[in-house]
Amino acid sequence: MSLIRRASPLTALLLTLAAAAPALTPAVLTEARALRDRALADDTAYELVRSLTTEVGPRLAGTPGDAASVAWALRTLKSLGFQNVRAEPVTVPRWIRGDARAEIMAPWPQPLIVTSLGGSVGTPVGGIEAEVVPVTTFDDLKSMTRAQLEGRIVFFTFRMERSRDGAGYGKAAAARSRGAAEAAKLGAVGMVMRPAGTSTSRTPHTGAQRWSEGIPPIPAMALSNPDADLLEQQLASGNPVRLRLTSTARWDGEAQSANVVGEIPGDGRADEIVILGAHLDSWDLGTGAHDDATGVGIITAAAKLAGEAKPRPRRTIRVVFFANEEFGLSGARAYAAKHADAAERHVLGMESDLGAYQPFGLTARVAPDRLPLVRAMQSVVEPLGIDYLGTEASGGADLGPLRELGMPVMDLKTDAAPYFDLHHTANDTFDKVDPALVRANVAAYAALAYLAAQAEGGFGRLPKVEKPVGPAVAPAMPAQR
């Protein structure tokens, strides 16, 4: 790896191709390129996105839309000729958004547009009213005292940076995930935040949050960015700013959902699996177009097209539409638990969960001696604008548990800047999906999946991680108030 990174691009390429020669035959490489180009003229994925957003729409875990999406997925995979199509049951938490309202009461009364964060409790019927205390980041909360926060509403003001790699998201999402729970420990009665997202529209970004054991939960809401601006303008006057929050959000136990699985059976090594993941659930504000109907469409079309290539894929290409990624990774953990015994047979995993935007890079976490194979695979998708970008790969949230069981993963890097303009907002709708970018993604996934299914010797294994079914990120249901 270090040798290749230090070498000139040409030298690196030659080394790569030489090393990969045993893994991928010229015939397979040629067919992968042809497959890539066929995918660039195929709108199967785009039409699947249209279908899922039109015929199902919002599909938050445990809602009627969630159940409708499972039915949609089963009939869609069957109609496209996938084999072993099945629903694998997953228990999911059920949370009901209800209505959320916020109003500045002083110094200058104005309504604000807000939405509850996923898992928030509601307010008493008349709402809560309190003075606002601005705090920049989640980390800044640690230096606050109970005297500063008790009986007040915390307002996280940190603004997410917009960038191609989406690096700003994690920093902004910390307040969303844990801000209310930490503020509650210091006696705060409510939490509002500048959203973990870059929309300039008055469409707040929702997302999951977690409660701390034993701390009575408080209502937690995201403002839109323009509403956060307005609140900051009023705070800048130096006058005390009072907010009233009203919300009917509530928890409603658990529900049954499912991971939906379909396969293109391998020809020769059918017991070895290349897994393509996406998640079937969505947040409820939009129709989950880029998050993650595009992923569902992209991996489905990619697997179908790869299955039609000649020579046929030797390994099985399995698509998995995971249940409830958004609100606790229920499907990811259920899949890993159910298939733990077969973890070794999962040769490589890739997930599409960053929308359908311009691909620009490929990263791969595989056994170090298999990196030349990765470079050979990247050379096939390079004409799509996809550079090799190293070994920092996660496989995506849903494949995390399998990766921790040792499964190698690849990440297709796509432009995250426009993605976080609509992520978890009402604006995540079909009209924002560009068919040309969908095709570019399908071309990449189809070629990579096909090559992975053919590659002699596979990708090795990763070191296993202690906690084999992934981090316990499921939001706990809070104690009743």
Added chain:
Amino acid sequence: MSLIRRASPLTALLLTLAAAAPALTPAVLTEARALRDRALADDTAYELVRSLTTEVGPRLAGTPGDAASVAWALRTLKSLGFQNVRAEPVTVPRWIRGDARAEIMAPWPQPLIVTSLGGSVGTPVGGIEAEVVPVTTFDDLKSMTRAQLEGRIVFFTFRMERSRDGAGYGKAAAARSRGAAEAAKLGAVGMVMRPAGTSTSRTPHTGAQRWSEGIPPIPAMALSNPDADLLEQQLASGNPVRLRLTSTARWDGEAQSANVVGEIPGDGRADEIVILGAHLDSWDLGTGAHDDATGVGIITAAAKLAGEAKPRPRRTIRVVFFANEEFGLSGARAYAAKHADAAERHVLGMESDLGAYQPFGLTARVAPDRLPLVRAMQSVVEPLGIDYLGTEASGGADLGPLRELGMPVMDLKTDAAPYFDLHHTANDTFDKVDPALVRANVAAYAALAYLAAQAEGGFGRLPKVEKPVGPAVAPAMPAQR
């Protein structure tokens, strides 16, 4: 006029300057250029927009925000040194938006984001549910029969074109103004429309509508553009599409508001008035930043800066913040009625009501022999990118009644494409205002107002129109259901 238009640009310029020489002295032209450049470094207008949107926000006629805006305007004009600052009472209709919801019930249930059109009635408590009949334009409704519409919900699908001159707005707004009333005549029970606006966000564009005498009103709502797309996608399936509409919109009689007036008294010809207009009210979904807080800020800063120029303006520069432009032009009609006897002393009128976007042109409707003066004035603002674009000028909605009384008008043309992306939506907020573009507008209005206040001989008079207080566009309160 035709001579000038046919001549080469240079010839035209020379002719213009020669003809205008008696009207504007070199000293005045020099000072106007310096005033223009001072305005390009002045953020008074931008800070006024910040103040009005922060300290008042939404200010729909008859609401507490409306009253707060009148108080804001009086104290703001006084603090800036305007003279004869006063509120001239105006009676306005009061309409309460309430909540509006729409839901596709079949073939595939999904919620839609909607807002009531201004003046719409509400629904019964349980809402109304009916099959949807798509109709493209308002004109297409005329070929529909009662059998096609009775008991159904009409859906106007026409999409407004996005363009610099905003020409698509009128065509799209026809359905908004009169679509529900005409559909009701044919037995429709509700109306939804693709909005008269170009937002690609899920922020519907509201706006005024009118009722027809004797026709029981029906609920009328605007979808956002993405929601109109979704409804069309479901209709494209060929299945009957059913909608449920719920709304608590209602009328609530009348209220008192006011036009707010302030003056820079003239030095020598104080009884002659150059009037700069904007409207103080706004729709209630956003904070009325571009519609029309920017206009309020621009004309105020322009008048103030012009008043500081030397030689001082000979004519009085009067700023008028009109009441209730949005929902019936109440303030425009009240002003014209109150000042009809002084109409002849209104030498020229200009209104800023297209937001603060890039200026690109000037049109003027003046006595034909005064066009050379217009060209000389345009030459001063030409470095701002403002071309002379002919005699098609209206003076804006609020100055219409004065124009019909014979007052000459000028229009500063600005880029309407981004304006109609947020017009009458929740997205019309301060964060969308670019201080550099505000300054460019102030520079143009300041220079033009100053030159108009100095010009020897004025602008002549326009022919009077029969109906002297303007078209009766006030939405009549509908009969109770």
